[in-house]
Amino acid sequence: MIEVSFLVYDVGSTYTKLSAFNRNGNLLEFVGRSQAPTTVQNIEIGLNNARSNLEKVLGSGPISARFTLATSSAAGGLRMVAMGYMPRVTAKAAKEVAMSAGARVLEIISFETPVDFRLQILKEIKPDIILLAGGTDGGDQESLFENAKVIVQAESSGVVIIAGNNEAQAKVEEILESGGIRTQRVPNVMPTIHELKVKPAREAIHQEFIRQITRAKGLGALLEKVSNRKVIPTPGAVLMAAELLAMGTPEQDGLDGLLVIDLGGATTDVHSVLPSLAKLSNEEKGLVISNEKQVSYRTVEGNLGLRVSATGIVETAGASGVLAKVGLEGEELSKELINYVHFLESEPEHLSSGDQEHIFDKALAITAIELALKRHAGYLAQGFDPVMGIIPGSPVGRDLRRVERVIIVGGIFAHASEEQSREIVKKALANPGISLLPHDPAIIVDKNYLLYTVGAIAQDHANDALALALDFFN
Template structure:
């Protein structure tokens, strides 16, 4: 007998979370959420503990679901190297492909990189995935064939995603396969100088993510538990949830342009989805390498997290800079803050209980968010750049000034009062400077930590997931 219709797990770097839902007459209702520390030695223990805690919180002996879905970031992300022709274009394509696919780009290799060094990089990093880009359709073929030979010579065992000039792909695929290299062939990530086509490459990485996480202790068991036999990378689930909320579905309209700030124990991720950009012509978009005018965009600050990466926040802004966010400046407190963040990295499951620790967490959150949103947004140029055709006052990068809705996600928002949540956000957005940040945003708090579940649920129940988001995220503010 099922007492819960749906469970959605998220195995994170710090906590394993589980959220329960009932489904009646095409309506999904949130009925409970719990978590337990992620157990790195055997992830299944964390899954069991999270479900036990959920059942206890709901007054049940156990939470027995009809269907189970899951996301995960516990595998740490697959190691990825991008190989292409032009360095800036390859870097741009690699970043966009990895944006929500569970991969970390560790090196960018272009035709300017010495051949011997390319081979050394492959041998040292031993990437799980190589994104082989290069050449618009009908363009350069020589560099991608050269890189294919270097991959074989390096004896690299990672999978190669062939996402280059479509005319060169059959030759590259045939050569790599003949040498025993595993490949996925997908659409060219940059078919013209005005557009990126990253979805097929992302889906290929996602398939590889699922294949490889089964090798992590306990994650193979998670895959067995999941009804649809898929485990989404958590960033991908958050982005999909953001897209559903912004774009809507074939049957229901979304909210329009939104930004999502997802602050966790290891990273601070910022997503923005702007449906109106889909209507731009190629001329309005400009060159791929000099704009951020894609509909969906995500940035990740891997050294800005409230637990595993807490020292990264202090290293970036300085202890005084962090404490200034909560109007403190005492030298002794600076030392205490440094010690506190060092302890957090050693004990990421620590829950702050004293007023001082709670204040430190608030200061760290404000600082991390301010840095992350300014890196995500574009800026007003301050000088001439004749090569890029930029004059002082020109908007460069992602222009979010007219965006009106900002959704905040993360443990600190789920477990703080609404007043404290709004204070964190207002202070993080207070000093816009030359950044192209929203001018007058409406702050929406995801108090139930549901956005990643919206993305997971949207795979099978898009309309129900959107209504759930309206009722519990947007409607709850």
């Protein structure tokens, strides 16, 4: 038998991964990883197979661990609706909190949305979670009361996380609970117009994730295995890892500005952490905190993926535009690419074979990353806006130009050489146009899917997790 310091599971929709780490002096060392197909009918089978495969990799017989941790995306992400007051203020803040927690935000509702339409949205989506924000502390209360009544009228079966004006929360809770709605109160996500308080609401979303995924077969058994009784959403773990690596801990400095690109079969996720923004004064933040002024920011492009969403890439950029990324052209090749992405949509488990499929995958990856980055980043203004004080050439939105490190993760990178992986990202950054993208950053490939493990370990062992991350990603 071998004893390790940490075992970290990740239960995905397709594969269950398992990574092992051991302590060597004051540092954690990566021991090895394995994976096994996720068994949807009973997830515990996949867990046991991943553990058995790791024992074979290490050649050491049974494994025991001092700490066992876990993340999961097997539930597909919780369906979430964010409700707030003003679209550009608390409704937007609610969305950012939800995105940072790894939930699937299906709709953003503001006080300007007609009541009948709000009701229709809630009845159609049937969200697992409603994040109810609205009003800074001491500010608006009516939007919270009205939205609470709409939620009751919709007979929502999900939980409502009350994260608005703290002076209104008790009455909002009373309205919801009188209608049989389950609630949880957390501090206001936007206590002032200059401040976004993410962590309490994010933790509440993670707790709800734990509660709901244990309904799936076998995931209750996973919860029994983990040491801290937590199973956090995988995207949330990745963002927490990026925050830790960029910002550090009180005992250890981080690496400063950081960009993470997670290219999957269904989505392309982009996480950016810019610690320097934490030092901005209220005047520098502007009247209302916005994307470009948040320390952490995550976007998810649901129509840009290399398998389930491959058609979205071609629909967005055009077949000829995708082929141009790898120096190809021609009507016949365009038809073949279109046929290929339609095939991938119906057969998402397909592994590319042959030179043409490999080239098509490369072209799709370059295009997806370029599109996702340009949606995530800001741009250089092209015209005058006297109201906003914008002149041509001034930066608008999230400025990534000074980011010096980009970490990439995804199946295409796990199966390609590091040189090939870096080439994909370099080509995606090659034509920024007016977008505020990084200039010639270091590109680091997370071939062993370590980011999610760093986020999981960081929950209770931040310094250990940071030392591990610095060893791999510095």
